[in-house]
Amino acid sequence: MSTGWIEGKSGNKSENNVHRSLLSPPPLVLKVGRYFPTLILIGLAVNLILPQLASVETSAHVIKTMIPWAVLLAALGQVVSYLGAGFLMNSIVARVKQTIPILKGSIITLAASSIGMLAGGPFGNAAATYRWARKYGISAEGAGLAGTLPTIFNNTILTVLAISGILHLLIAHSLSSVQFFAFILILTLLGLGFAAVHWGLKNRTAFTLIVVRIAAYFARLLHKSYTPAPTQASVSRIFAALETLSNGGWERPLLGAVIFTSFDMLTLYFFFIAAGFPVGFEILVVGYGLPILLGKIAFLLPGGIGVVESSMAALYTGLGVPGSIAVVVVLSYRVFSFWIPTIIGFPIAFYLQRT
Numbered sequence: 001m002s003t004g005w006i007e008g009k010s011g012n013k014s015e016n017n018v019h020r021s022l023l024s025p026p027p028l029v030l031k032v033g034r035y036f037p038t039l040i041l042i043g044l045a046v047n048l049i050l051p052q053l054a055s056v057e058t059s060a061h062v063i064k065t066m067i068p069w070a071v072l073l074a075a076l077g078q079v080v081s082y083l084g085a086g087f088l089m090n091s092i093v094a095r096v097k098q099t100i101p102i103l104k105g106s107i108i109t110l111a112a113s114s115i116g117m118l119a120g121g122p123f124g125n126a127a128a129t130y131r132w133a134r135k136y137g138i139s140a141e142g143a144g145l146a147g148t149l150p151t152i153f154n155n156t157i158l159t160v161l162a163i164s165g166i167l168h169l170l171i172a173h174s175l176s177s178v179q180f181f182a183f184i185l186i187l188t189l190l191g192l193g194f195a196a197v198h199w200g201l202k203n204r205t206a207f208t209l210i211v212v213r214i215a216a217y218f219a220r221l222l223h224k225s226y227t228p229a230p231t232q233a234s235v236s237r238i239f240a241a242l243e244t245l246s247n248g249g250w251e252r253p254l255l256g257a258v259i260f261t262s263f264d265m266l267t268l269y270f271f272f273i274a275a276g277f278p279v280g281f282e283i284l285v286v287g288y289g290l291p292i293l294l295g296k297i298a299f300l301l302p303g304g305i306g307v308v309e310s311s312m313a314a315l316y317t318g319l320g321v322p323g324s325i326a327v328v329v330v331l332s333y334r335v336f337s338f339w340i341p342t343i344i345g346f347p348i349a350f351y352l353q354r355t
Helices: 002-023 032-053 056-064 068-094 102-118 122-136 140-171 177-202 204-221 228-246 251-274 281-297 307-318 323-354
Strands: none
Touching: 056 323, 068 102, 068 122, 068 140, 068 251, 068 323, 102 122, 102 140, 102 323, 122 140, 122 228, 122 323, 140 177, 140 228, 140 251, 140 281, 177 204, 177 228, 177 281, 204 228, 251 281, 251 323, 281 307, 307 323
């Protein structure tokens, strides 16, 4: 009987810890100096090595002859993409009868994405979004949804695009055996992930315990201290977000996610136009969805550096785009969609943290 009482007390304590972490999460510490040099070195390596796959002289010619107005439209596409992210956050917060300006949501998304690159990936992104939404006056429930639902919506769209691309390659017989097995592995991992979440919705305590153990294992592997409360809070927010989706009213947030992804794709498309090699919609989708999704799965590499660039360039080259053009377009797209927003996001993050 005493054992049961102890277990019950321990369970209540755990639930209280989760509740407290939802309302007052651990301080967000920005340790950019610790990780940023590594990020820069990896990025330089990718941007210096990848062009060697094509003729340097030809790539330089492509850069010199790029159409300025198309480059400007690519930049505009990226701006509208982040406004779509702000609209997504605005739509999510509106579900709890609160409001956050679209521009403010865009700024928080930009800063949180930069933090997520270096600290915890999607979990770091969600934690930063949650804290800054709470600072703006959004309730704990609304901030939790704002930190969780955008990732779910955006990754769902990327998954649909990636699967569509794979099916197109299979139908067109443009899929090599190596790519086939790699894509089957990715689809298997995605399927296992969806199955795990479905099981977790029915077995929340067991699911949370498994996630905590996995997080603790990686913390030990990286020789870092670990506190389970933030992980428990993150899992609780995910469950709350999924429950919200099951209650309907997801049309406006989905529209925001579609705007975010569509205009990000348009950024890539305008660079193809700038390089004088416009591609069809099917080719654009095939080369876009899968590499971006691969970059998100490869969470150990900040922003999927190396994975996105190499896989995207390889796919477009395999689809008939000249190697020099594919490399220039992909690297230009990554500068506008990843490097510039990331660099801009860090000072914004420091500002949001101090105000």
